[in-house]
Amino acid sequence: MEEMIRTEELTKVYDGRTILDRVSLKVNQGEIYGFLGLNGAGKTTTIRMLLGMIKPTSGQVYLHGRRLTPGGDLWNQVGYMVEVPYAYPDLTVRENLILYAQMRGIRRARNAVNEAVDQLSLSAYIDTKVKNLSLGNAQKLGIAKAVIHQPGILILDEPINALDPAGIVAIRELLKSLADKGVTVFISSHILEEMSKLASRIGIIHQGVLLQEISVREFEDLRAKKLYLGVRGNPELAKQKLIEAGFHAKVSAEQILELSNPGAVQRPELINQIMAKAGIPVYLLRVEEEELESYFLHMVGSDLAKELK
Numbered sequence: 001m002e003e004m005i006r007t008e009e010l011t012k013v014y015d016g017r018t019i020l021d022r023v024s025l026k027v028n029q030g031e032i033y034g035f036l037g038l039n040g041a042g043k044t045t046t047i048r049m050l051l052g053m054i055k056p057t058s059g060q061v062y063l064h065g066r067r068l069t070p071g072g073d074l075w076n077q078v079g080y081m082v083e084v085p086y087a088y089p090d091l092t093v094r095e096n097l098i099l100y101a102q103m104r105g106i107r108r109a110r111n112a113v114n115e116a117v118d119q120l121s122l123s124a125y126i127d128t129k130v131k132n133l134s135l136g137n138a139q140k141l142g143i144a145k146a147v148i149h150q151p152g153i154l155i156l157d158e159p160i161n162a163l164d165p166a167g168i169v170a171i172r173e174l175l176k177s178l179a180d181k182g183v184t185v186f187i188s189s190h191i192l193e194e195m196s197k198l199a200s201r202i203g204i205i206h207q208g209v210l211l212q213e214i215s216v217r218e219f220e221d222l223r224a225k226k227l228y229l230g231v232r233g234n235p236e237l238a239k240q241k242l243i244e245a246g247f248h249a250k251v252s253a254e255q256i257l258e259l260s261n262p263g264a265v266q267r268p269e270l271i272n273q274i275m276a277k278a279g280i281p282v283y284l285l286r287v288e289e290e291e292l293e294s295y296f297l298h299m300v301g302s303d304l305a306k307e308l309k
């Protein structure tokens with residue numbers, strides 16, 4: 001599979017402080033790479049280096065297999081949106097996009113603009129002045145600019161921050177359809193749940209260090225699973241029966257029993273049989289997987305839980 005983005009020991013030091021510490025990551029063609037980290041983890045700094053906006057203290061960036069060098073010609077192949085995108089406030093969405101398309105040297109600018117506007121469901125706002133757009137629509141305009149020249153690589157820094165749920169779905173669909181067409185998408189976020197729905201691979205960065213790169217499928221396998229059991233009557237009695245049968249169970253504040261033994265998670269019907277034998281009616285029996293958020297907290301330390309709230 002063709003490698004589209006690669007960093008080699010990418011490092012950035014500001015005033016003697018290491019902001020990014022030997023980050024080596026790799027993204028293949030058609031992947032949606034979710035770059036996950038808390039605020040201040042080093043996501044924007046990494047992205048700015050991927051785009052050649054700031055120089056690494058050491059390390060290299062390769063795009064399309066070629067080393068990123070100052071004044072290189074990789075720009076036509078890359079689309080990006082970093083933080084809140086700039087647009088001319090007194091011009092309309094259409095005018096902004098046409099200007100931008102012309103600046104990019106796109107020949108059939110009007111067609112390109114119409115296509116980008118359609119893709120982002122911005123048609124209703126095409127004649128709205130940018131200063132009157134909601135934050136979410138301004139963000140969509142930023143993404144429209146990023147895709148207008150149909151780049152092979154799309155790099156987006158926190159693109160769903162300001163979007164409402166419908167906007168998030170629209171962006172998710174758009175990015176997935178672009179990836180299906182072979183576009184490589186690199187997207188940073190601290191919104192874990194969304195990343196698990198969108199990304200095909202996830203890189204977790206914390207305090208400038210890339211802790212783990214993992215496919216969403218691997219992630220599914222790694223996530224802890226639990227069996228939740230709700231019974232009529234006293235849950236302590238059910239817990240006692242489970243312990244007698246060799247299962248470890250915990251009763252939650254909501255009086256639900258939680259079992260994490262693989263034997264219970266893989267065969268909930270056994271648990272049901274134990275309850276039936278003891279004459280305890282069961283009203284809930286459900287296996288749930290750990291959310292990305294709690295997985296992430298395990299990785300970076302639970303003392304950071306407060307920061308995510």
Ligand SMILES: Nc1ncnc2c1ncn2[C@@H]1O[C@H](COP(=O)(O)OP(=O)(O)OP(=O)(O)O)[C@@H](O)[C@H]1O
Pocket residue numbers: 014019037038039040041042043044045046
């Ligand atoms: N020009 C700079 N000079 C000094 N420190 C900087 C500079 N730019 C960023 N930093 C510091 O580098 C760290 C990483 O910042 P960065 O913006 O890359 O994080 P982030 O993961 O993108 O977080 P956020 O989501 O808050 O933007 C922060 O501690 C930030 O204060």
